[in-house]
Amino acid sequence: MDLHTVEALRPAHTRDDLRLAAGETLLGGGSWLFSEPQPGVTGLVDLTAMGWQPWEITADGLSVAATCTIAQLLEPPAPPAWVASPLFRQCADAFLMSFKIWNTATVGGNLCLALPAGAMISLATALDAEAVVWTPDGGERREPVAAFVRGPGLTSLQAGEVLRSVDYPIAALQGRTAFRKIALTPMGRSSAVVIGRLDGDGGFTLAVSAATPRPYVFRFDTTPTTADVRLALDTVDEWYADPHGSPDWRAAVTLELATEVCAELA
Incomplete structure (x- = not known):
């Protein structure tokens, strides 16, 4: 346009x-x-x-520039220990966009747009990624992406701040993951996305997005039961409503998807 x-x-x-x-x-x-x-x-x-490198593998994990495109995000040669690496492709596929858009849309743009169905938001929250924000005074601040995204079209960015990169910690990249998504139509926007991550110490992370105005992250000491998941989801204070799904339907299917995720990783 x-x-x-x-x-x-x-x-x-x-x-x-x-x-x-x-x-x-x-x-x-x-x-x-x-x-x-x-x-x-x-x-x-x-x-x-600005000429930022799209991504960099470091001793701490993976650092992804805000200007990295979706196509470039799939380029890093993941070390064998990065068991969670398939999740990058799964979330990219959740965009349901053409390869032309993959080569244009950026990771930072998806986060800053802060749409509930933002696939990069789902990826980042599930892997405990941090947003690295440049501040107007020449410094920077870090914030979990789960807190950076605060609602539809709303982030924590203040006047003069710029999202510089998104950092994925190595501990999360080494966790086993399970991905589930549902939409009202086969090629429709995500109505609910649920991602589970089982870490080496047995800790379990459950990330919910698209079904809620902002992402939610729930943590358990071990793989949760259906009852545990239901109790966690009961703390969600609002389910999103738009043409892609009603709140009560989204709540119901999120529980179902979460149950499947837990069963897969158990």
């Missing part, structure tokens, strides 16, 4: 270039930005010109 209100496009090469003027907004992949009118946006600041 043509953004007829945009009058200027400038590349960002340094942190100082990320200071936005009135009417400016950051441009990553632009797969959402150019999908609908953006009244009030008069300038774009190209974040991809």
Whole structure:
């Protein structure tokens, strides 16, 4: 879509270039930005010109730049110990998008858009990923993605802050995972996504997204029973409502998917 209100496009090469003027907004992949009118946006600041490496394998795990595309996210040669690596492809497939979009849409864009069905949100919360945020004073702060995303279209980003990267800890990457998703139609947007992770010490993480306005993460000392899962889901204070599913249906299918996830990892 043509953004007829945009009058200027400038590349960002340094942190100082990320200071936005009135009417400016950051441009990553632009797969959402150019999908609908953006009244009030008069300038774009190209974040991809920063030249960040898409991803880096470190001693602590995997660091993924905010400008990393979905296609690039699937490139890292996962070490054998990274048992959770298939989850990256499973979440990418949850987008139900063409390969053209995979080569454009970015990890950071999906997180900052903060849609309940954001597949990168599901991935990051299930693997205890941290958002690395650049602050206007030249510093940075870190926050679990599960807390970074606060509701539909709402994140913890403050004025002048920029999402720099998403860091996946090695301990989570070494856990066994199980993935479940449901939608009202075969090619529809996710109505509920449930991911389980069983760590080497027996600890169990259950991540719920798409069915709720924000992601939820539940932790157990061992693989939970159906009763344990039901008690955990009872603490969800709101189930999401949109054309892709009613709240009561989403609550019911989330319990079913969670039960399947626990059974697979038991």
